[in-house]
Amino acid sequence: MTGTINLKLDINGRSRELAVEPRVTLLDALREHLDLTGTKKGCDQGQCGACTVHVDGKRVLACLTLAAQVEGRAITTIEGLADGDGGLHPVQSAFLEHDAFQCGYCTPGQIMSAVACIREGHTKSDNEIREYMSGNLCRCGAYSHIVAAVREAAEAAS
Amino acid sequence: MKNFSYLRAHSADEARKAAALAGNMVLAGGTTLLDLAKCGIAEPDTVVDITHLAGLDGIEVDETQASIGALARMSAVADHPAIQKAFPAVAESLALAASAQIRNMATIGGNLLQRTRCSYFRDAAVFPACNKRHPGSGCSALGGVTRNHAVLGTSDACIAGYPGDLAVALVAFDAIVHLGERQVAVDDFFQLPGNTPDREHAFERGEIITAVTIPASAAARRSTYIKVRDRQSYEFAAASAAVGLELEADGTTVRDIRIALGGVATKPWRARTVEAALIGKVLEPELVRKASLLVMEGAIDHGANHYKIDLAPRVITRAVLKMGGLA
Numbered sequence: 001m002t003g004t005i006n007l008k009l010d011i012n013g014r015s016r017e018l019a020v021e022p023r024v025t026l027l028d029a030l031r032e033h034l035d036l037t038g039t040k041k042g043c044d045q046g047q048c049g050a051c052t053v054h055v056d057g058k059r060v061l062a063c064l065t066l067a068a069q070v071e072g073r074a075i076t077t078i079e080g081l082a083d084g085d086g087g088l089h090p091v092q093s094a095f096l097e098h099d100a101f102q103c104g105y106c107t108p109g110q111i112m113s114a115v116a117c118i119r120e121g122h123t124k125s126d127n128e129i130r131e132y133m134s135g136n137l138c139r140c141g142a143y144s145h146i147v148a149a150v151r152e153a154a155e156a157a158s
Numbered sequence: 159m160k161n162f163s164y165l166r167a168h169s170a171d172e173a174r175k176a177a178a179l180a181g182n183m184v185l186a187g188g189t190t191l192l193d194l195a196k197c198g199i200a201e202p203d204t205v206v207d208i209t210h211l212a213g214l215d216g217i218e219v220d221e222t223q224a225s226i227g228a229l230a231r232m233s234a235v236a237d238h239p240a241i242q243k244a245f246p247a248v249a250e251s252l253a254l255a256a257s258a259q260i261r262n263m264a265t266i267g268g269n270l271l272q273r274t275r276c277s278y279f280r281d282a283a284v285f286p287a288c289n290k291r292h293p294g295s296g297c298s299a300l301g302g303v304t305r306n307h308a309v310l311g312t313s314d315a316c317i318a319g320y321p322g323d324l325a326v327a328l329v330a331f332d333a334i335v336h337l338g339e340r341q342v343a344v345d346d347f348f349q350l351p352g353n354t355p356d357r358e359h360a361f362e363r364g365e366i367i368t369a370v371t372i373p374a375s376a377a378a379r380r381s382t383y384i385k386v387r388d389r390q391s392y393e394f395a396a397a398s399a400a401v402g403l404e405l406e407a408d409g410t411t412v413r414d415i416r417i418a419l420g421g422v423a424t425k426p427w428r429a430r431t432v433e434a435a436l437i438g439k440v441l442e443p444e445l446v447r448k449a450s451l452l453v454m455e456g457a458i459d460h461g462a463n464h465y466k467i468d469l470a471p472r473v474i475t476r477a478v479l480k481m482g483g484l485a
Contacts, residue, residue: 005164022164022205025192046193049259058233058262064192065263068164069185069207113259122258134391135257 007071011036012080020067027051027062030077038078038108042137049136052109052116053077059116061135078108081115091115094153095146102140110136114150123154159195163204167211170338170366176206178364184208186229187264189256190272197280199273199291209265214368219244223374228267228336228367232324233258235266244374247330247381247400251323254385257392267367269324270335270347271359275394276318278302289315290355304460306394309467311424312458316355319424320348323385326420327400328370329428331378336369337361344370348425377402377414384477385420386469395421397470401477403441410440417474419453422466429453432474441482443475450474 004019011034018033027044030036030053042050044063051062054076081089091114094100101107113136117123122132129150130143138146165182167173177184181203185191194200208214214229219240226235235241236252256264264272278285278298287296299307299317308319325344333344347360372378381402387393398420404413415436417429435449450471457467479485 021161023159023161023195045196046189046260049257052259059259060263061189061259064188064260066164066185066188066192066205066207068166069188069209072210117258120258131391132258135259 005068007067009034009067009071009075010073011075012077013074018067022066022068024067025063026053026065026067026070026075029067030062036077036079040105040108042106042109047137048106048109049113050106050109052112052136054112054116057116057119059113076112078112081111089115090156091118091149091153094149094156098145098149098152099142100145100149101138101142106136106138106140110138110146114146114153117150118154118157123150126151129154159198160201162195162202164207165204166207170208170211170214170368173206173208173211173366174338174364176204177366179204180363182206184366186268187231187260189260189264190268194273194280198282199280208366215265217241219374221374224248224372226266226370226372228369229265232256232261232264232266232269236261243379245327245331245372245378245381247327247378247383247402248324248372250383251327251385251398251400254383255323266324266370269322270328270344270367270370272322273358274318275306275321277306279318290318290351290358293354293356300460303462305462306396307460307463308424309422309454309457309459309463309470310419310427311350313351313353313355313424315353316351316424317460318351318355319421320426321394321421322426323383323395323398323420325426326398326418327381327383328372329426330381330400330402330416330418331372331375333370333372335367336371337365338368340365344426345428351424375402375414375416376404377416380404380481381416382477382481384473384480386473387421397421397466397473399470399473399477401474401481403478403481405441405482412436412439412441415478417453417478419470419474422470427453429474431455436478441478441484443479443484446478446482446484447471447475450478 040050042048183202185205214227216227242249285298385398402416419427431452
């Protein structure tokens with residue numbers, strides 16, 4: 001009954017086929033089956049935001065999403081953010097410019113969350129940025145630089 | 159996590175039939191179910207994915223009520239202009255819950271069914287005794303670390319707190335949970351633990367939540383949700399209050415008031431004694447402070463959670479005074 005199921009996932013504009021157990025999360029499918037290791041596994045329980053990806057343009061947690069659930073949806077990971085010519089996404093550039101990370105482990109999730117946060121328009125003040133970025137923990141404590149990077153990228157986008 | 163089968167439901171009837179089978183569990187946003195599966199608490203044979211069902215995610219607001227489809231995401235309801243206008247406490251309770259990512263995933267129906275954050279309930283390997291998981295096995299929280307446990311609505315069998323925010327606002331404004339044709343008042347939908355803490359909702363196997371409706375009222379239009387917690391964001395409530403207020407034409411006398419508490423009880427807790435003490439009275443701070451204390455009549459603390467008995471009435475007071483323009 002349980003065995004494996006065949007899935008066709010739309011990831012970063014490409015169709016990817018894989019055979020996985022039904023319990024496999026989108027996070028494990030990306031990292032363990034599709035070699036897309038940019039999306040990070042932190043707590044694996046929905047508490048840290050390191051696994052943030054976009055599904056149909058909305059930021060979600062890949063660790064609490066079954067791969068099977070998002071068949072037919074458009075998935076974007078950190079690998080799909082930059083343009084095809086290798087240029088960085090403006091939010092990636094802002095993170096570099098503001099030194100918005102230390103160890104870097106939470107950074108892909110922070111950036112995916114920040115891109116969505118800016119798109120949602122939740123960047124009207126530093127307090128609003130902090131509130132709407134609160135689902136992404138940074139244990140190095142680079143928060144003040146992260147807020148600065150998001151603020152600048154939001155201003156540049158408006 | 160135990161392996162399971164995956165079934166994508168293509169109609170509500172198919173979902174109900176599949177959900178009726180013992181061992182099967184309905185999967186919506188997944189933020190509770192997959193979390194508990196990883197904890198080894200939820201062990202479904204098959205997850206029945208209802209997120210691809212059409213027509214269950216609508217949000218409609220008119221002069222009489224709001225009707226919210228069970229599959230509407232928390233973020234969609236929180237950001238909906240008509241909900242923000244007619245039911246500010248509902249929108250605020252959602253905006254202050256979880257994180258932006260989780261609010262994009264979790265559905266309104268699933269939100270109502272979220273399980274307690276009792277750390278003993280969540281850790282079956284270390285704490286096998288839990289009356290919620292295994293009726294009759296005992297309660298590991300009694301005599302344990304109880305800082306986040308309930309002080310209202312507890313029993314000898316269970317002191318696990320209800321963790322949600324939205325349902326607190328829904329209880330304040332007499333929302334109705336729709337289970338297909340059947341309708342249940344939200345206050346009755348959540349059950350006290352009593353001797354059966356494993357039974358949390360007035361809900362039969364094979365039923366699925368299809369919608370939540372909230373009657374419009376002057377009190378709902380003038381409402382707020384205040385949440386006090388250990389950190390400023392992305393944290394469960396130490397104590398929270400949903401308050402709606404309607405004043406007489408004199409602008410000071412209470413015509414209608416709705417008050418419900420979160421973070422302190424085993425279910426979303428309507429504070430009817432406080433409401434009764436304020437209706438018909440001229441709103442003033444000392445009266446509100448005294449009336450708010452009534453909610454804690456019968457409260458039982460377990461040491462580390464004693465602070466909630468002091469905190470919750472203060473949260474009510476703050477919310478009422480804010481709505482009355484007195485704070």
